Amino acid sequence: ELKLNMLDGGDCCTAVEADPHQPLILERAEKEPEKKWHTVVSDRVKKHCSCSPEKAKSKILSFFPILQWLPRYKLKDWILGDIMSGLIVGILLVPQSIAYSLLASQDPIYGLYTSFFSSIIYAILGSSRHISVGIFGVLCLLVGQVVDRELILAGYLPESSFGSNNSDALLAGQGNSSNVECDRSCYAITVGATVTFTAGIYQVLMGLFQVGFVSVYLSDSLLSGFATGASLTILTSQIKYLLGLKIPRPQGWFTLFKTWYSLFTNMAKTNICDLITSLVCLAVLIPAKELNDRFKSKLKAPIPFELFVVIIATLASHFGHFNSEYGSGVAGDIPTGFLPPQLPAWTLIPNVAVDAFSIAIVGFAITVSLSEMFAKKHGYTVDANQEMYAIGFCNILPSFFRCFTTSAALTKTLVKESTGCQTQMSGLVTAVILLLVLLVIAPLFYSLQRCVLAVIIVVNLRGALRKFRDFPRMWRINKIDALIWLITMATSALVNTELGLLVGVLVSAFFVLGRTQQAQVLELGHAASREHYENVSSYRGLQTHFGVAVFRYGAPIYYANQSLFKKSLYKCANLNPVKEKAQRLKFEKNKNQEDTEEEIPKGMSEDKQNKESETSSSVTLMLGEKSSRSVRSLVIDCSGILFLDTAGVNALKEVRKDYRELAVEVVLAQCNTSVLDSLERGGYYDSKKDGEVGKNNMIFYTIADAVSYVQNLNVPNGDCDNKS
Numbered sequence: 001e002l003k004l005n006m007l008d009g010g011d012c013c014t015a016v017e018a019d020p021h022q023p024l025i026l027e028r029a030e031k032e033p034e035k036k037w038h039t040v041v042s043d044r045v046k047k048h049c050s051c052s053p054e055k056a057k058s059k060i061l062s063f064f065p066i067l068q069w070l071p072r073y074k075l076k077d078w079i080l081g082d083i084m085s086g087l088i089v090g091i092l093l094v095p096q097s098i099a100y101s102l103l104a105s106q107d108p109i110y111g112l113y114t115s116f117f118s119s120i121i122y123a124i125l126g127s128s129r130h131i132s133v134g135i136f137g138v139l140c141l142l143v144g145q146v147v148d149r150e151l152i153l154a155g156y157l158p159e160s161s162f163g164s165n166n167s168d169a170l171l172a173g174q175g176n177s178s179n180v181e182c183d184r185s186c187y188a189i190t191v192g193a194t195v196t197f198t199a200g201i202y203q204v205l206m207g208l209f210q211v212g213f214v215s216v217y218l219s220d221s222l223l224s225g226f227a228t229g230a231s232l233t234i235l236t237s238q239i240k241y242l243l244g245l246k247i248p249r250p251q252g253w254f255t256l257f258k259t260w261y262s263l264f265t266n267m268a269k270t271n272i273c274d275l276i277t278s279l280v281c282l283a284v285l286i287p288a289k290e291l292n293d294r295f296k297s298k299l300k301a302p303i304p305f306e307l308f309v310v311i312i313a314t315l316a317s318h319f320g321h322f323n324s325e326y327g328s329g330v331a332g333d334i335p336t337g338f339l340p341p342q343l344p345a346w347t348l349i350p351n352v353a354v355d356a357f358s359i360a361i362v363g364f365a366i367t368v369s370l371s372e373m374f375a376k377k378h379g380y381t382v383d384a385n386q387e388m389y390a391i392g393f394c395n396i397l398p399s400f401f402r403c404f405t406t407s408a409a410l411t412k413t414l415v416k417e418s419t420g421c422q423t424q425m426s427g428l429v430t431a432v433i434l435l436l437v438l439l440v441i442a443p444l445f446y447s448l449q450r451c452v453l454a455v456i457i458v459v460n461l462r463g464a465l466r467k468f469r470d471f472p473r474m475w476r477i478n479k480i481d482a483l484i485w486l487i488t489m490a491t492s493a494l495v496n497t498e499l500g501l502l503v504g505v506l507v508s509a510f511f512v513l514g515r516t517q518q519a520q521v522l523e524l525g526h527a528a529s530r531e532h533y534e535n536v537s538s539y540r541g542l543q544t545h546f547g548v549a550v551f552r553y554g555a556p557i558y559y560a561n562q563s564l565f566k567k568s569l570y571k572c573a574n575l576n577p578v579k580e581k582a583q584r585l586k587f588e589k590n591k592n593q594e595d596t597e598e599e600i601p602k603g604m605s606e607d608k609q610n611k612e613s614e615t616s617s618s619v620t621l622m623l624g625e626k627s628s629r630s631v632r633s634l635v636i637d638c639s640g641i642l643f644l645d646t647a648g649v650n651a652l653k654e655v656r657k658d659y660r661e662l663a664v665e666v667v668l669a670q671c672n673t674s675v676l677d678s679l680e681r682g683g684y685y686d687s688k689k690d691g692e693v694g695k696n697n698m699i700f701y702t703i704a705d706a707v708s709y710v711q712n713l714n715v716p717n718g719d720c721d722n723k724s
Helices: 037-049 053-063 075-103 108-125 137-153 184-208 212-217 220-243 255-265 272-294 305-320 322-326 346-378 384-399 410-418 425-445 450-459 467-477 479-495 497-518 562-573 577-595 606-617 646-660 673-681 703-714
Strands: 002-006 013-017 169-171 180-183 521-526 533-535 548-553 622-624 627-630 633-637 665-669
Touching: 053 384, 075 108, 075 137, 075 220, 075 305, 075 410, 075 425, 075 450, 108 384, 108 425, 137 184, 137 220, 137 346, 137 497, 180 184, 184 346, 184 384, 220 255, 220 272, 220 346, 220 450, 220 467, 220 479, 220 497, 255 479, 272 305, 272 322, 272 450, 305 322, 305 425, 305 450, 346 384, 346 410, 346 497, 467 479, 479 497, 521 562, 521 703, 533 548, 548 562, 548 703, 562 646, 577 646, 633 703, 646 665, 646 673, 665 703
Parallel strands: 548 633, 633 665
Antiparallel strands: 002 013, 169 180, 521 533, 521 548
16 A cells, blocks of 8 residues: 655656555445435336337337347348258257147147247247247146146046047036037146136236346256246156047146056056057157257258158158058047137136246246347347247247147247348248148148057157256266256156245255355465465465464355354354353352352362363363463454345344453454445444443454454563464
8 A cells, every 4th residue: 555745846746655564444435325216116117118219119019029130130141051951950849739739728720820920920029030939748737637627627528539629518507518618629738728818817917017137036056947847747747648649638646657557557458559550650750859859950850750750650640541440549630720710718827827827928938038148158248138028929829720839949940040040030931831821731631540649748858858968067067057947857857846936946045045054154264475365274374363363254144044143153263152152150159159158178188279270261262272372462364245124234243242241352354245234234233342432343354354453452562472
């Protein structure tokens, strides 16, 4: 630290070294006065409700990102990549849309509707250039569970058939078969669309209230564990189609065990035609997918083996009469064109509101995670709240056209990116391909076996199921993240899918809080060459100060861990002021009792004298077995303390008070501004000692300043011989 003094002429200055014992002094910037709550509300209302032409234009452009990138579209540079990626994703979506309808307990046409509308809406509202929004397996599973539950509650018999145009009906009155309101397929998509509408409303409301930040609380390990657990449930649910069994989907908790029990009890009813077809398709698609993955760097676009299998299997089923001759389940009639829009079933919303909320959270979290990942990779930014709007309207608007819930899907997004996608123009190209299928090609899939669709779903679960192979590596890298993944996965798969997400969030929060409970006070020493302090147990050659102990605590101090902080500090210092005071009081009490006796025996034994001497020495303040130096001062490095609450401030005040009663001074160093403000509000600097007003108001920005200060306090009459 240097001070500048002017020379006599006033033309220049000379550097004079300042007092080395003078601590660093920083002047805090003046704080803005806190506004009253009604002023804050008024300012926010004016900010968000005022309107001007420029602000209106900005809002419209931000709400419809297509208006920003479409006028700047580089036709020559981007159009080829967008067309290629949109074409490839559209071809892949045709069989997957039909297949995932099976998982959502819907007819095939509704999966095609869902992919078509979501591709168009996200291209208009989405802020990501690369993600593909459409059918996602986990959400289809969640929707299918709700649909099956509501079908049973509505009086439909459990039915595993798909696309069979059955005539099961919801009766308005018992025993009256003439009062048919809606057949099974109609009621299933009504439930699915109502769930989708409700989930979309949740997502739009979250966007309005600017709660896009909630995605940061869903860690990668949590989402990965949830997706893997749901994938196990999806895999189990498709086994019955691979075997050609007609068993209902179990409801409630532990569906995995219930499904496997039903599979084993009905194994004798396996359809041999479906089993052989499934094995052949698996034998083709699994190696084909592996080839696509292995040579994806050399291929300009992935080979659409799924589409080839669907075409060949449909032709074989049609000309081999698999449905009529062998009883193999097929997709059935897939109509062309679009059905007229219809409103959701308002009376169903209370029944599905809770399920829709979990679906909304999962869909939003996956969409935001993927959009941010690809935006970071390609050097642009996305708005989490705008993504909330986009995915919300991708659910609300299509729900009027008999669609079910959508979100971003990793597999199709990777395909889209690797085939040259530049903008969401590729999404519009995908919509054109799906429109062609809806208007012309869809009826040709009448004879497509359901077991083939189940094979497509199972093969596409490979990525999620491979996480089991990565678990040992996850365990080596971070055991806490690995445990979060394992607990979330196990709960989602073995107990209940929605419960798995909730348990994952709670476990993650528990581990975050647990880390603050595990923080320990560490003793610090300084390097020989400079005033830098580190943990003495982690580095060699560090030196300590005579009479001064320096400690660091690496966690916030709040109500849940303030007692652990004090316990850890007392343990690390080997000096518990509470116990020391108790021992001192006990000793003084015993001494006073002896002084009040009329006559002290002259023949006091040598053992008793030694015992009294040992008791007297027990009150001597020593650091412990680690060092023989006397503890005169404690310096607490607060650089790792992010914040304090009222309990934390009181804990520091109690520590200072307890040690001061033993003539040990406690000072704080390197506090951030948040901690300083909490200490000031909590009255930490208000107390006085021996009439000295300013002693407790010292603020130390470095450990060296704090150590120098307490050493000066400990040195009698300016004698510096005891300083290290």
